[in-house]
Amino acid sequence: MKDYITKALVYDGYIRAYAINATETVTEAQKRHDTWHSSSAALGRALIGTLLLSSADLKTDGDRLTVKIQGNGPGGAIIVDGDANGNVKGYIQNPHVSIPSNEHGKIDVRGVVGTEGIFSVIKDLGLKEPFSGQVPIVSGELGEDFTYYLAASEQIPSAVGLSVLVDKDETIKAAGGFMIQVLPGADEVVLAKLEERLAQLPRVSDLIDSGKTPEELLEVIFEGERMLFLEEQPVQFSCDCSKEKFSRAILTLGTSEIQAMIDEDQGAETVCSFCNNKYHFDESDLTDLIEEITGGKK
Template identity: 80%
Template sequence: MKDYLAKALVYSGYIRAYAVNATATIAEAQKRHDTWHSSSAALGRAMIGTMLLSNSGLKGEDERLTVKIQGDGLGGAIIIDGDAKGNVKGYIQNSHVSIPLNGDGKIDVRGVVGTNGVLTVIKDLGLKEPFSGQVPLVSGELGDDFTYYLASSEQIPSAVGLSVLVDKDETIKAAGGFMIQVMPGADEEVISDLETRLANLPRVSDLIDAGKTPEELLEIIFEGQPIMFLEEVPVQFKCDCSKEKFSQALITLGSHELQLMIEEDHGAETVCSFCNNKYYFDEEDLRALQQEIVGGQA
């Protein structure tokens, strides 16, 4: 089944709803970073949350959103970057975290993320200064943390569900999530009905594993209510790194540092944190960068 996000309106437009199947996307991240099951679940949930935020809060082609989760858990920092076109990339500082299941028999994401720390969202909307919002972590399970961010920083009452099912061989069996947002003017009866529905919802990754589409996830949540489906957005792991971008980063080190690399290492290898792609610069490449520095100073 392909990865995509579905957008919809419910309750006469007073509820905005999003659901996503991100199984292949999270599987790609797991392979690239060789994450173990606890890290996979934390990284996957953070990526799914970022996809949902990006596709609800960004409009323009060039707008981007970065989520930084910096807690005191075993996984260290988690950094995710996404856009409104469904592209997402990300990494977790400690990819090899494998801890026992929690008391509910589920992957202990809280142990990976931690409970003391912050969730920061930075939106680059093409303006002079990016918009930045930050909230303390409230649970470390991430769904609650994204929910709290939306309510506190963006004043949008929401419910966010994030779920990753990891197989015994560390591969990703299913991954996805939903985001429900309450628009101004929604009455208390609608909100109460929504809370009851979400309290009885099966785990999202189990529904995806059973073959349910994003539209069917929303139909399960809002059973009996008419749903207006708006659009589908394909989602995928995509990194925009390149050797050219790393060239510019190396230039900022200065000619002296580049000379040391030539003399001591006879080259340089750079690695992208987001996707683990490697770019090698031999002595000739580094000398060419030195010439760019000299040329720029002329």
């Protein structure tokens, strides 16, 4: 099944709902960063949450947002970047975390992320200044943390569910989630009914593993309610790094540091944190960069 987000309106437009299958997206991240199962679940949930947030908040080409989860757990910082076109990239500082399951027999994402720290979102919407919102980590499970961010920073009552199922061989079996946003004027009876449904909801990754589509996920959540499906958006792990971009970064080091790379290492290798792509710069590449700085002077 392809990865995509579906968007819908429910309860006469008073509830906005999103559901996503991101199995291939999280699989790509797991392969690129060689994450172990606990880190895979934490990074995967952050990727899914960022895709849901991007789908709701970003409207035009060029709009981007970055989610930074800086907790006190062994996983270290998780940084994820998403755009308006369903592209996402991200990494976890320590990809090799494998800790015992929690008391419910599930992957202990809270144990990876930690329960203290900062959850922040930076949005670049093409304005003079990017928007930045920051809240404390309240759970470490990440679904609750995205939910708290939306309520505290954007004043949108929401429910966010994120789920990653990791197989015994470290591969990603299923990954997905949902985001439900309450719009002004929603009936309290509707909200109570919705809360009850969410409390009884099976694990999202199990539903995806059983073959449920994003549309069917929403049908499980809003059982029997009329839904107006608005659109589908493909999503994928995609990084826009390039050798050219890294060469611009090396230029900022200046002539003497670049010359030291030539003298001491006969070249340089750069690695993209987001996707793990490596770019090699040989002596000739570095000499060209020095000449660009000096205008060709020796």
